[in-house]
Amino acid sequence: MRPSLLADAASAAVRTVRSIGVLYRAGLVPVPRLDEGIRSLIATRRYGPLAGSLRIAARRAPHAAGLVDERGVMTFSQLDLRSNALARGWSQRGVRPGTTLAVLCRDHRGLVLTLLAAGKLGVPVLLLNTGFAKPQLTDVCVREKVGVLVHDEEFTDLLSDIPGDRYLAWADSDPGAVPSLDDVIAGSDDHPLPAPAKPGGFVLLTSGTTGTPKGAPRPKVSPLHSAEFLDRIPLRVGEATYFGAPLFHATGISQFMLSCALGCTVVLRRKFDPEETLRGIAEHRCTALVLVPTMLQRILDLGPDVLARYDTSSLRVIFVAGSALAPELGNRAREVFGDVVHNVYGSTEVAVATVATPRDWARAPGTVGRPPLGCRVALYDEQDRRIDRPYVTGRVFVGSGLAFTGYTDGRTKDAIDGLIATGDVGHFDADGLLFIDGRDDEMIVSGGENVYPVEVENVLVEHPDVREAAVIGVPDDEFGQRLKAFVVRRDGSTVDAEVLRDHVRHTLARFKVPRDVEFVDELPRNSTGKVLRGALK
Structure with missing residues (x-):
């Protein structure tokens, strides 16, 4: 074997060992019941990271709360059985691998059951943005050849030009002729299904701020990729996470899958409300809160009197991602909630790139931190030369085990040395902490x-x-x-x-x-x- 290949193999082995160590600290390696760990690996490989993790959680703690939304609590067992029934019902209606299933839903049980059922069928799921306009939704669904569309009643008027079968995930009135997920579930057997030939995966969409949103497939299923988050964010098995960030976004879906892998209770609300978020954290003793920066600002702007009404002392992690976290906002959050803010930088294409821990933030407010285990970040100038000096701005390139391999239309991002461009520019300080200076097209x-x-x-x-x-x-x-x-x-x-x-x-x-x-x-x-x-x- 050539020396370079030998070095690569040795480096990969070291990363694997370190990843297992990170997963062990989080409680994901069930020592001494290694047979449970093997079952988890098999289930994840067969069904994907979400449906596989749910099957394991339903086996380990069937009566524990798996999901809380505005309609109440669902146990892991209920989620597993109802998603079995939904998958069987869809299979009888012709939904199978090769069908593209799109969802246009807010955060609630209907969306979660859809994701689980699709995983059990091996059907890819296209996550549509609830903020898109009708032309964007139509263009994306036609381009991606959507065959089945699951949506909330409130979005019905946006979908008239989109072909395919329809199912309602949430309705506040009589759904009329469109069948609901509950209809499919009620008429189906809830016994487990045979594993699909391969997991279906997800297709995430870019924000579409410069035109029609692009589809970015995310097929990766290895549990070791969880280490990329857990290396720098201290999430643990069996806790509770409140989601303010929407699940259709890379931030929300990645953390949702990780919460399921950890067997955590997931607390959802269809529309973000700052005071209801505080109430939910206090009621369910949530240890983690997933937000975008504007949501964090709306919570802090409630003022000290409202903030004092709710006991949020259970929070160990406030996970902030999706857009830039201003130093002033992060510092305000630190004063109110303590050293719990984790500023996460990444993109739809590269997934996680860096994480600023509370310690990083205290040292350098505004930083997005360092790459976690399994990630690489480098800066390059306009001539594609590597920048190694601190305080020199360059284009940000990232390598990650969760990075995509190209858009669904065949295009991809610029790449150098196996790293993918994020479209941002930034610099490192003397301590190796990364700062994002802006978008390269916004200069x-x-x-x-x-x-x-x-x-x-x-x-x-x-x-x-x-x-x-x-x-x-x-x-x-x-x-x-x-x-x-x-x-x-x-x-x-x-x-x-x-x-x-x-x-x-x-x-x-x-x-x-x-x-x-x-x-x-x-x-x-x-x-x-x-x-x-x-x-x-």
């Missing part, structure tokens, strides 16, 4: 100087009268582009533009001071909290 060139909006935005939101801010480039006859800031004031504030320009001027270089400041009631955002800069322009 503003003003008077020959490069400016990334996130740096200016972070300074603006540090002002006590500013709740949110977004910065874009607008045409300028003299400088090519100039900076324009859109600012949401805090309630009762009358802060003016000149005060905010002075605030930025005292922190950043002169060319980074916005010449225009427009005050708005809110910023346009997508369902994961990313600012829709095109709408601002």
Whole structure:
């Protein structure tokens, strides 16, 4: 064997051993009952990470609460049996491997049962974004050749141009002629099904902010990939996780699958409500909370009186991902909840890239941390040369065991040295902590100087009268582009533009001071909290 191959094999063996160690600390290696561990590996390989994990949880703790939503509690056994019945019913109706099943649902039991049943049939699931407009939904479903569509009643009017069979997952009134999941389940046998030839997997969608959303398949099923999260996020077996982030997004579905693998109770609510989130954490003694940054801000903006009404001392992890976490917001969360905030950076294509632990954040607010076990992150300049010096901005490339292998339309992302481009630019500090400076296509060139909006935005939101801010480039006859800031004031504030320009001027270089400041009631955002800069322009 060549020396390079030998070194690669040795490195892979070391990673495997370390991964098993991480899983053991989380409680996923059932020593001394190694036979249970072998059953878990077999079930996951046969049914995929979600349906396989559910089968194991139903075996180990059938009467434990597996899911809580607005309709009550479902045990692991109930989830297993009802998803068996749904899978059998669909199989009798012609749903089988090769069928593309799409879901347009909020977070509730109907969505979960759909995911489980599809896993047991080996059918791929396309997770549709509930924030998409009708043309986007139609284009995606036609392109992906959707044969079965599961949706909530509230989205019915958006789906008139999409062919295929329909099933209602949640209805607040008489569903009419469209069969519901409950109808299929009630008429079917709930005995276990034979394992499919291979797991179906998921297709996640990009945000679609620059056009039709692209499909990114995620077929990986190895339990060792869980170590990529658990290496830096201390989730444990048998706890409870509250989901604010939607399950159709990479953040939500990845953490949902991990919670199932850990046998945790999953607490869901169809629409995010900040005070109901606190109530749910207190009632179910949740140890983890999964959010996007705008949700965290809405919780903190409830104020000290409301926050004090709910006992959230059970929280050990606040998992924040999906868009940039501003230093000011992360610091506020740390003051209220303690050292529990984990800032996670990744993308639909690469999955997790880095995690900033509470210790990392305390040392360097704003950082997205370091790569967990099994991940690699590197920076490259415009000539594709590796950047090894700290504080030098470059394009971010990531390698991960969970990374995708290309979009469903055959396209892929730029790659260098086996690493995939995230589309972001960033830098490392002297301690090796990563900071994201912005999107590579959002850079503003003003008077020959490069400016990334996130740096200016972070300074603006540090002002006590500013709740949110977004910065874009607008045409300028003299400088090519100039900076324009859109600012949401805090309630009762009358802060003016000149005060905010002075605030930025005292922190950043002169060319980074916005010449225009427009005050708005809110910023346009997508369902994961990313600012829709095109709408601002």
